[in-house]
Amino acid sequence: xxxxxxxxxxxxxxxxxxxxxxxxxxxxxxxxxxxxxxxxxxxxxxxxxxxxxxxxxxxxxxxxxxxxxxxxxxxxxxxxxxxxxxxxxxxxxxxxxxxxxxxxxxxxxxxxxxxxxxxxxxxxxxxxxxxxxxxxxxxxxxxxxxxxxxxxxxxxxxxxxxxxxxxxxxxxxxxxxxxxxxxxxxxxxxxxxxxxxxxxxxxxxxxxxxxxxxxxxxxxxxxxxxxxxxxxxxxxxxxxxxxxxxxxxxxxxxxxxxxxxxxxxxxxxxxxxxxxxxxxxxxxxxxxxxxxxxxxxxxxxxxxxxxxxxxxxxxxxxxxxxxxxxxxxxxxxx
Amino acid sequence: xxxxxxxxxxxxxxxxxxxxxxxxxxxxxxxxxxxxxxxxxxxxxxxxxxxxxxxxxxxxxxxxxxxxxxxxxxxxxxxxxxxxxxxxxxxxxxxxxxxxxxxxxxxxxxxxxxxxxxxxxxxxxxxxxxxxxxxxxxxxxxxxxxxxxxxxxxxxxxxxxxxxxxxxxxxxxxxxxxxxxxxxxxxxxxxxxxxxxxxxxxxxxxxxxxxxxxxxxxxxxxxxxxxxxxxxxxxxxxxxxxxxxxxxxxxxxxxxxxxxxxxxxxxxxxxxxxxxxxxxxxxxxxxxxxxxxxxxxxxxxxxxxxxxxxxxxxxxxxxxxxxxxxxxxxxxxxxxxxxxxxxxxxxxxxxxxxxxxxxxxxxxxxxxxxxxxxxxxxxxxxxxxxxxxxxxxxxxxxxxxxxxxxxxxxxxxxxxxxxxxxxxxxxxxxxxxxxxxxxxxxxxxxxxxxxxxxxxxxxxxxxxxxxxxxxxxx
Numbered sequence: 105x106x107x108x109x110x111x112x113x114x115x116x117x118x119x120x121x122x123x124x125x126x127x128x129x130x131x132x133x134x135x136x137x138x139x140x141x142x143x144x145x146x147x148x149x150x151x152x153x154x155x156x157x158x159x160x161x162x163x164x165x166x167x168x169x170x171x172x173x174x175x176x177x178x179x180x181x182x183x184x185x186x187x188x189x190x191x192x193x194x195x196x197x198x199x200x201x202x203x204x205x206x207x208x209x210x211x212x213x214x215x216x217x218x219x220x221x222x223x224x225x226x227x228x229x230x231x232x233x234x235x236x237x238x239x240x241x242x243x244x245x246x247x248x249x250x251x252x253x254x255x256x257x258x259x260x261x262x263x264x265x266x267x268x269x270x271x272x273x274x275x276x277x278x279x280x281x282x283x284x285x286x287x288x289x290x291x292x293x294x295x296x297x298x299x300x301x302x303x304x305x306x307x308x309x310x311x312x313x314x315x316x317x318x319x320x321x322x323x324x325x326x327x328x329x330x331x332x333x334x335x336x337x338x339x340x341x342x343x344x345x346x347x348x349x350x351x352x353x354x355x356x357x358x359x360x361x362x363x364x365x366x367x368x369x370x371x372x373x374x375x376x377x378x379x380x381x382x383x384x385x386x387x388x389x390x391x392x393x394x395x396x397x398x399x400x401x402x403x404x405x406x407x408x409x410x411x412x413x414x415x416x417x418x419x420x421x422x423x424x425x426x427x428x429x430x431x432x433x434x435x436x437x438x
Numbered sequence: 439x440x441x442x443x444x445x446x447x448x449x450x451x452x453x454x455x456x457x458x459x460x461x462x463x464x465x466x467x468x469x470x471x472x473x474x475x476x477x478x479x480x481x482x483x484x485x486x487x488x489x490x491x492x493x494x495x496x497x498x499x500x501x502x503x504x505x506x507x508x509x510x511x512x513x514x515x516x517x518x519x520x521x522x523x524x525x526x527x528x529x530x531x532x533x534x535x536x537x538x539x540x541x542x543x544x545x546x547x548x549x550x551x552x553x554x555x556x557x558x559x560x561x562x563x564x565x566x567x568x569x570x571x572x573x574x575x576x577x578x579x580x581x582x583x584x585x586x587x588x589x590x591x592x593x594x595x596x597x598x599x600x601x602x603x604x605x606x607x608x609x610x611x612x613x614x615x616x617x618x619x620x621x622x623x624x625x626x627x628x629x630x631x632x633x634x635x636x637x638x639x640x641x642x643x644x645x646x647x648x649x650x651x652x653x654x655x656x657x658x659x660x661x662x663x664x665x666x667x668x669x670x671x672x673x674x675x676x677x678x679x680x681x682x683x684x685x686x687x688x689x690x691x692x693x694x695x696x697x698x699x700x701x702x703x704x705x706x707x708x709x710x711x712x713x714x715x716x717x718x719x720x721x722x723x724x725x726x727x728x729x730x731x732x733x734x735x736x737x738x739x740x741x742x743x744x745x746x747x748x749x750x751x752x753x754x755x756x757x758x759x760x761x762x763x764x765x766x767x768x769x770x771x772x773x774x775x776x777x778x779x780x781x782x783x784x785x786x787x788x789x790x791x792x793x794x795x796x797x798x799x800x801x802x803x804x805x806x807x808x809x810x811x812x813x814x815x816x817x818x819x820x821x822x823x824x825x826x827x828x829x830x831x832x833x834x835x836x837x838x839x840x841x842x843x844x845x846x847x848x849x850x851x852x853x854x855x856x857x858x859x860x861x862x863x864x865x866x867x868x869x870x871x872x873x874x875x876x877x878x879x880x881x882x883x884x885x886x887x888x889x890x891x892x893x894x895x896x897x898x899x900x901x902x903x904x905x906x907x908x909x910x911x912x
Binding site: 125126127132135137152154155156157187188205206281283298299328330345346367369370372373376377380382383386387389390392393394398399403404406421422423424425 | 491495496498499502511634635640641775776778
């Protein structure tokens with residue numbers, strides 16, 4: 105590892121591989137909105153699908169080396185169902201918590217997807233929420249983005265309300281329809297302040313610490329950022345959703361790099377094409393025309409996670425796949 | 439303060455130049471004045487007009503949707519919510535003329551992109567619109583221009599461009615173009631093609647791109663409308679745009695869409711227009727402005743022919759659905775589930791948006807109504823107008839209550855008809871409604887119980903009005 109002449113540590117973010125394809129069920133994802141990854145690389149993906157295809161609403165369990173494990177839940181309002189799933193997180197026991205922004209509830213499943221319980225109450229008072237959009241779990245605490253109330257709440261994993269911070273606005277510490285949330289290893293809280301086009305940093309008392317970014321499409325600027333995560337080095341990864349990219353900021357917020365997508369066809373993608381020679385022909389002709397640019401690029405990436413072994417997984421919403429990158433700390437011949 | 443005549447005229451304008459409005463919006467617009475509102479409609483900002491970011495957030499398939507159902511859903515949402523109502527009305531206008539359908543195109547996103555093109559270009563220069571149409575990948579595919587080659591032409595696009603998209607066949611025995619002109623047009627458009635797109639699997643189709651292939655273009659001499667040269671497609675469009683027949687054809691379509699129902703297009707050859715004077719004024723605006731559609735619309739909306747043509751048209755299904763939702767105020771604030779089902783309603787009423795029955799499009803006017811579609815229309819409108827929890831309906835009931843502590847059956851019926859769009863009831867219909875209102879006892883709202891009953895009866899009366907033949911018109 106060396107120091108760049110601009111004072112940033114020299115690192116590279118290299119594409120590794122992709123997982124998934126567009127599919128309503130089985131080996132693929134349909135309009136996935138968020139994912140959670142456990143220590144063994146098992147990934148839980150929330151599929152939002154769309155209104156006339158409710159069969160696509162469920163969670164998929166797979167691995168980052170593209171092994172299909174299973175799927176669970178379905179569209180609906182009954183306990184264990186999902187309506188507008190929007191975010192998920194794992195606790196230390198391996199249970200999955202899913203926020204549903206239409207039903208206003210948190211549903212808990214075990215690691216195999218069995219429904220355990222749910223909690224949540226609609227409203228704008230303490231302990232109530234309106235459109236929970238992002239959740240992060242640290243120890244026995246859940247940090248929940250209460251989006252339409254423009255605030256962040258802190259709950260016990262049993263749903264017991266602890267505290268809240270934030271209000272509507274565009275000043276420091278104020279929020280406008282916030283979405284994603286994460287914590288770094290020091291316990292600082294990062295919130296994707298979606299309609300203010302920025303990331304805000306808070307301490308655990310809810311006190312504003314820093315703001316990163318502004319509206320735009322240049323380096324360090326955002327257009328409706330919806331998800332954020334921080335690695336052990338403090339680098340900040342932001343899904344810059346409507347700019348179709350992931351931006352990586354240094355711990356002090358300076359622009360470090362952007363990922364625009366480098367997809368190569370996945371194993372599940374190949375298996376789909378192998379059963380359809382006509383689509384192989386069409387795809388080959390298209391790649392001849394554009395050099396593969398269309399298929400490589402992110403399209404509204406909506407979740408980014410850093411795994412235990414340092415992989416960076418980006419959930420590529422419109423294309424129904426995960427693009428996986430690795431952070432190289434030594435110079436790599438590209 | 440706007441008078442009742444001003445309000446009735448404004449309600450008429452907002453029904454025709456947009457997809458209707460709530461009573462509050464009608465009165466606010468009337469207070470700004472007719473001329474001001476016409477110019478507001480004619481000069482939309484380049485912005486989207488709806489909260490695209492919120493739609494993408496809560497309906498995350500909003501961008502690049504491959505499924506046709508989502509594209510239709512997005513369109514109906516826009517009809518109901520866009521700030522720029524005339525722009526959207528013109529998108530529907532061109533979709534009903536420049537017909538291409540999903541049944542052949544099989545790409546929802548391309549249908550959505552075509553409608554967006556109409557939205558972007560539909561109030562501008564007609565020659566430029568024809569160029570956009572001729573380079574629209576969806577149209578290139580729909581009318582087989584991608585199968586028209588230098589060595590073997592396909593006449594489909596060339597023929598429809600002349601017959602259905604610009605000049606029309608002609609009047610009586612005076613034809614606007616010949617079979618040789620069709621062939622020359624087809625030859626001029628050879629090489630206008632599409633680059634190969636990605637297939638739907640495994641990651642979704644790529645947007646189609648127009649691509650001109652000079653090696654497949656017939657560059658030899660052609661004679662079109664008596665003029666000879668090595669015409670390319672854009673030369674043909676120049677000549678088409680400058681034809682009197684084109685001005686007439688577009689003017690008659692505008693009249694049919696905005697003023698009063700005409701006979702279907704195939705009958706135009708034998709049937710003179712309803713209002714020759716208005717058509718002449720529109721043609722004049724077309725040439726005076728250099729083929730500008732907004733200039734034609736300005737003449738149209740300021741004409742007496744338009745202002746006096748109230749309830750002279752049968753609502754098309756999109757107008758019925760979007761207009762009802764705008765009036766009652768559902769799906770106009772919070773983005774919520776349910777737009778897919780609503781967006782299918784026009785289809786149940788005979789208008790499968792983004793999938794017209796043929797390249798000739800839908801037959802309009804009374805042909806919208808048969809025994810099946812009439813039931814759908816009435817059920818839909820009555821269902822929504824009876825929902826007294828909706829903000830637009832609540833506002834109408836509040837206005838009814840503000841008219842006095844007690845309303846006579848006549849006052850009640852007249853006010854209800856006025857509130858649902860300044861509706862002109864026939865004497866027979868009015869008499870039946872008054873009779874019904876009179877059977878319910880006094881219309882008072884002093885106590886909680888009376889207010890609840892007044893509310894219920896208001897919703898019921900709105901529903902009955904929605905089932906009248908008068909409500910089928912706009």
